[in-house]
Amino acid sequence: MMLDEHVGSVRERIDRSCDLLSSSYRRHVIYALQADGPASVGELADAVVSAGIADEHERAMASLVHNHLPKLAEFDVVTYDGPNDEVSLDDGIAGLEPFLTTAARAETESEPRAFAEVASPDSIARNAPD
Template identity: 55%
Template sequence: MVHQDRTTVSERIDRSCELLRSAYRRRIIYALRRGGPASVGELADVVTAVGLVEDRQRAIASLVHTHLPKLSEAGVIEYEGAEETVSLAESVEELEPLLTVAARQEVDNEHLPFSGGNRRTDAVAGKVPE
């Protein structure tokens, strides 16, 4: 029984690491943790603002066709389609230990300026403290 518990824990860690290996997916989660539910467009603004991609339309396509479906399938976000609001699901708590460490390195040490001063976009990007 102990062996089975270890396997389950190892499998959960492996799945979490695989899910979080993408900077896009980490940024989506950070943004939703800080700013609450957001539109796909707002999340595209986040990944564009932090320099993961330069083109907003390309960011939207990548979110809609790759990253949001993976997070949804994993039960981390609630999302139905491109026009829907994206929000965190309760199961995101399983990722918390890894997210805390990653965010400490990625978000807390950034000093990227945001143009336009859009407080909503800045909060979603994780730049404005709540």
């Protein structure tokens, strides 16, 4: 691989990672999956609402189904085939490091201790797919 190609692929990875993690919806979906493992869309909507990102469960579900989960699935961060399917982390999650660890650390500094432990770098590593 030529240097220009390598630099281009690094830039693309950074751009994609920043784009995926730019949404608090997507970050909290990832945190919830890391903490609790596979979940239904409804359970993820509950996590988004309880984090204060959305006000209503139904709106959170619609946003997840029509926007956030398909985008995460497109880059193999989650496995998701439709609103009635279980959502789980996929191999693409590894490509979001160290961005995800930095975001989790920054967001959880003001969160309750239990959530901070869930989103810790050690927790992220423990719950990533093999």
